[in-house]
Amino acid sequence: MTGTAAPDTGIPDVPKAELHVHLEGTARPALIRRLAARNGVALPAGLFADEETFAWTDFLDFLTTYDLAASVLRTAEDYRDLVHAYLSECAAEGAIYVEMIASPDHARAVGLPEAEHRAGLFAGIDDARTDHGIEGRILVTAIRNLGVEAAERTAREAAALAHPYVVGFNLAGDEAGFPPAPFARAFQVAHDAGLGCTVHAGEHAGPASIREALALPGVRRLSHGVRAVEDPALVARLAEERIVLEVCPTSNVVLGVYEDYAAHPFTRLRDAGVLVTLASDDPPFFGASIGGEYGVARTHFGLQDDALLDITRTALRAGFLDETTRRDLLERLGSAGSAL
Ligand code: HPA
Ligand code: ZN
DSSP states (O other): OOOOOOOOOSOOSSOEEEEEEEGGGGOOHHHHHHHHHHHTOOOOTTOEEETTEEOOOSHHHHHHHHHHHHTTOOSHHHHHHHHHHHHHHHHHTTEEEEEEEEOHHHHHHTTOOHHHHHHHHHHHHHHHHHHHOOEEEEEEEEEGGGOHHHHHHHHHHHHHTOOTTEEEEEEESOTTTSOSGGGHHHHHHHHHTTOEEEEEESSSSOHHHHHHHHTSTTEEEEEEOGGGGGOHHHHHHHHHTTOEEEEOHHHHHHTTSSSSGGGOTHHHHHHTTOEEEEOOBSHHHHTOOHHHHHHHHHHTTOOOHHHHHHHHHHHHHHSOSOHHHHHHHHHHTTOOOOOO
């Protein structure tokens, strides 16, 4: 022993799991630059504020910048590198499992066939497991502002191209402008195909969006869902029905859903018995990371290591992964291995 203390990174030393991160939103500016150069594409104007920072103002402008960044991803190799880079970062922060929300519409927009898009995603998952022992899975997402028909097409394609790494279906994009109910058929297709279903709700719209989301076929988790706190009966229902929230505190604060961590409802929801997990949403855009969110939960919400481990356990039980992998990962926490 040298007696040298480990550096304090602010990241709690517990195994972590993440259920909510937009894959195209994990690319740091340096990676976007490298892929653009490799593909011989010009960097879109207005993408960066400076070397290290994407340029955006509010949520809808963020979605536009997000699309610009994603537009430099052109090949299977790009998606492989993206997944590998992100999972490597997560593993370095102690994560053992990550569900990545991937958008076939963004691949289609640059002419990348879905089979190639997927081949890249799957290679990244395999290579990260080999290099770091981390598990990753894919949630296919529809983009609500592209409309109901596009969402149904995305769900049908996901159902037709069944693969053990593609485990779920989500609905992202402009939540306030495009409420959940019209997307019921897309969710029915995904649910019938055995995909786990989750939907962005209760972030940019209030409790009504959550009730609508819960009426969609197969929805057992909510991407955010934090604005349930505005409706005590809904909070009680989430607890009673064991609906799991994918909570992204830093994203919520940076996007102005809450003024600061002290105003964030994480503690109120958890104390009311709602099952909560932690996630980063769009890491470089929001200055977030899965390790950082566990740090936020310790520093701002007062969770000690045993409570943080409980969060990881909840995430693994609510994950849409196969039971064998779930059991193996839960055993790494010293826990028995059942789904919620
Ligand atoms: N929210 C909703 N849609 C998105 C996001 C997000 O954070 N990132 C990419 N699409
Ligand atoms: Zn999100």
